[in-house]
Amino acid sequence: MDQKAGQEKDNQQKEFVKAITPKSVDYSQWYIDVILKAKLMDYAPIKGFMAIRPAGYALWERIKEQFDRRFKETGHENAYFPMFIPQELLEKEAEHVEGFAPEVAWVTKGGDEILSEPLVVRPTSEAIICDFYSRWVQSWRDLPVLINQWCNVVRWEKSTRPFLRTSEFLWQEGHTCHRSEEEAEEEALKMLEVYRECIETEMAIPTVVGLKTDREKFAGALRTYTVEALMSDGRALQAGTSHNLGQHFARVFDIKFLDQDDQLKYVWQTSWGVSTRLIGALIMVHGDDRGLKIPPRISTYQAVIVPILTKKDREKVLQSVRELADQLKDVVRVKLDDREEYSPGWKYNDWEMRGVPVRIEVGPRDLEQGKVVVVRRDSGEKISVNRDELAAYLPRLMEEIQNDMLKKALEFRKANTNRGSDYAEFEKIMETERGLYLAPWCGDAECEEKVKDDTRATIRCIPFDQGAEGETCLVCDKKAEHSVYFARAY
C-alpha cells in the first residue's frame, strides 16, 4: 500500500470509529448507530414505523429460512389469513381483547365508505384464524391442524426501538389444533424447543427457556412458554414464545370436532411466534464497537474478498480475485468487492461494520507468494493461508467461528447470571451490571409486582430444571414455589 492510501485508510478509520458511539459510553446510542450505519433499517415518516433495508432484510430472509425449514420438518404448512379482523371477532375472547384492544390500529373507512363495523389491523391472528378453524375442523380426521403464517402485524406502541419494539413488525405465528390436551402441550413444548435450538444453532445465541408467570403470559393463553436471551448490556430479551391456549379460544369460537367415539369435542390449541426482533438480539448479543458480527450460518455473505489494487498490478490482481471468487462460490457465500471508487481501508471498515465473518485480502505481494490474508471478524485474528488450501480451509473456519461466537455468548451469560436470595444484593445487581438473577419465589403476584416497582426487573421465566426445595421467597418470607429468572428486559 502506498503512503497516500495508508493515510486515507487512517482518516477513514477515524471517521468510522467516530460514527459509532462506543457501547460503554451509551449502549442505546451504540445500538442505533450500528443499525443506521450498517443500513439495516431507517425510520419511517410515521412515528414508531421503520423500513427494513436490504442488509437488514437479507438477515431476516436467512433467519426465516432456518425457522421455516424446521417448521416444515415438524409437519407444519404455511398459509395466509386476512390482515383485518372484525371488531366483533377480536372481542370474543375476553382476556385476549383486554390484552390487545388498547394497542391496535383501526380501519374505519374503505374506499368512500364508512365501515359499519370497524376493522382492526391484526396485532396477532388468533381471532381471525379461529373463525376459519371453526369451519375447517369438523372431524377427528381434520386434526391436527398444523398451520403457520409469515406476515406483518401492528401493535400501536407508545415507545419504540428499531427491531425490538416497532408499531409494525414481521413475524411468524403458528396456530395449531389438537385432539387432546396432551397433544397440544406436546406441540407447545416442541415448538419452544425448535425455537431454542434454531436460535442457538443458527444465530449462536444461547437462551434460557421456561414458563411465563400469569402476569407475563399471552392474553388468552392457558400457559406461555418463552425463550429468553441475554443482551450484552445485561438486559434480557424475550426472543420467542409458545402458548398452550387450552380450550379458551375453541369454546368462544366454537371449534368442535366429531371424535371417533361419536362425541362432539372442543379442540385444544397452541400458538407460537418469533419476529424481526431476533435481528435486534443478533446485534446486541454479538456486536461490538466496530459494528455488527454476524454468525456464519446466517450471514448473507460469509467471506468478502478485498483486492489491494496498485496502478502497476491492477489488472493482474483483479483477474486473480475474480478467479478466487469463482473458486470459492461453491464452498462459502462469497462477495467480491472490486469497487474502485473506495479504498481497501474504507472497505475493511465497511465490511467489519456489516459483520461479515471473514475478510480475504489479496494484494500484489500475496499474489506472488501464492497466499492470501484471512481476517476473522469475531476475533480480529489475521491468518496467512495458502491460496490453494483456501477452499478446504474456509468451511472449517466458518464452523470454528460459529462455535466460538456461541461459546463467547455462553460465557457472557454464565458470567452475568447470579443466583441468590438476598434482596438487597439483587436490587443492587439489577441497578448496576444487571444480567439474569435466579432466585426463589413464592408464586405470589404481589412479590412479582414489588420487584418490578423496586428494580424494574421482571420474572423472565420459571425454568424447567431448577427446584426451590426448602428455600424462601426472595421478596417475602413465604416458602418458595419455584426458582425463577429475574432480569431487566427489553
Add this chain to the structure above:
Amino acid sequence: MDQKAGQEKDNQQKEFVKAITPKSVDYSQWYIDVILKAKLMDYAPIKGFMAIRPAGYALWERIKEQFDRRFKETGHENAYFPMFIPQELLEKEAEHVEGFAPEVAWVTKGGDEILSEPLVVRPTSEAIICDFYSRWVQSWRDLPVLINQWCNVVRWEKSTRPFLRTSEFLWQEGHTCHRSEEEAEEEALKMLEVYRECIETEMAIPTVVGLKTDREKFAGALRTYTVEALMSDGRALQAGTSHNLGQHFARVFDIKFLDQDDQLKYVWQTSWGVSTRLIGALIMVHGDDRGLKIPPRISTYQAVIVPILTKKDREKVLQSVRELADQLKDVVRVKLDDREEYSPGWKYNDWEMRGVPVRIEVGPRDLEQGKVVVVRRDSGEKISVNRDELAAYLPRLMEEIQNDMLKKALEFRKANTNRGSDYAEFEKIMETERGLYLAPWCGDAECEEKVKDDTRATIRCIPFDQGAEGETCLVCDKKAEHSVYFARAY
C-alpha cells in the same frame, strides 16, 4: 380391488363429479368449485377478503421462489417498507392519488388515539418508498437502486373474485432508481421479460407482451408494459406489469443525486409487480372438469403414491410403497398417501382434483410383477413402468408433462387469437368465443372507449412485434398507428 371397494370408488367418483360444476355449464362456478374443493382458499368474514389455505399458499411459495431467484440473479435485493402511508405522501403525485385514493382503506385511530393525519393501507408502495429513496439516494454511487418487496396490499374492491381480485392480496413490487432514462427503460423491459419467461417456463403459461395504452397504464407511470395471458374461457388476464415511471415521482418526492459531472439530477424510476392472481391464471389456463392441473415445476408434490391395500397383502404393500417413496424422494417431490381411512378410489379423485402431475398406483399384483402404474394428470394416460426404472423415468416424464402443458396452452391461444379489421365480426367474436383479437387502431382514446362500451373488450396491449402499415382503425376510418390486442379481460 374387491367388489365393495369398486362400488365405493364409483360412488365417490360420482360425488366428485357432482361437486365440480362443468366449465361448459358455468365457468365462474367451475372456478369457485375447484378453488374451494381443492382447498386453495376460503372466504373471510369480511367481504372481499380471503384466507389462502395451505394448498394454495404452497403454490404461492413455489411461484414466489421462482420469481425471487430471477430477481436476485438480475441484481435485485429484497427489503420491507411500512404498510401505512401518510395521506400527505399519497397525495403528492397527482395522477397516482387520483388512481388509488378511491380504493384505499383508511386507518384513523391507533390505540386510543385519533390520528391527526389519517394513514392509508398501501394499495402499492411508490409513495412511501419514494419518501425513503429521497434520503437514501445522494450520489451517483448510490445508483442504481434495485429493490424489491414481497408484501400484502389492500385495494377496496367492490366486486371481487378469489385470487383474481380481492381487497387484500399478496404480491411483489420492485422499485428501482437509475441515472438515465435509457437505463430505466432497459430495467422496465428487462423485468417484463423476466415475468414473461418465468410465467412461461415455470407455470407453463404462454403470454403476449406489449405496451398499455394511456387509458390502461399505471396511475403515475410514463409507460406501462404488460404480460397478458389467455384463460380457457377466452378472457385475458393481466398477469404482471412493469412501469417506466420516468421522473414523475422523483420530481414530487425530490429524489436527486449528484452526478459525476457535479450536477444535481432527478433519478429515473421503474416499478413492477406480480401477485397472487397468478394462482388464478394457473387454475384457469390448465384446470379441467376434474379440478386443478399443476405443471410439475411448481407443483408442491410432483408424484403421489397410492397403495392399493388388501387385507391379505396390506403389510407387504405398505412396506413396499414406503421404500419406493424413499427411493424417489431425491428425484421428484413425492408424497406417499398411506392414509387408511380413505379408499384408493377416493384418493385418485382427490389428488386429481388437487392437480398433482403424476399418480403412482401400487397394488399386490404390481408388486409381484415388479411394476407400477403411472397415471398422468394432464392427459389421463396410464403407463406401466418397471419399478426399477421409475427413478430414471420420472424426471424425464416431468419435463415431458411440463412441455406438453405449455404446448397445449399455446395451441389454445393460437386457436383463440383472431386477426382482422371487421368491426361486426369483432363484436360477434367478443360476444361469443372471445379470445384475443389483433386489430389495427388509430391511437385515439375515443375508439378505445367505444369498443369498451360496445363489447366490454379493452386493449390488452400494443405488442412490440406487430406493425399496422397501411391499415385503417378497426373502429373509425383513420389511419392505424398500431396493431393492438383486444380482449374481454378479468
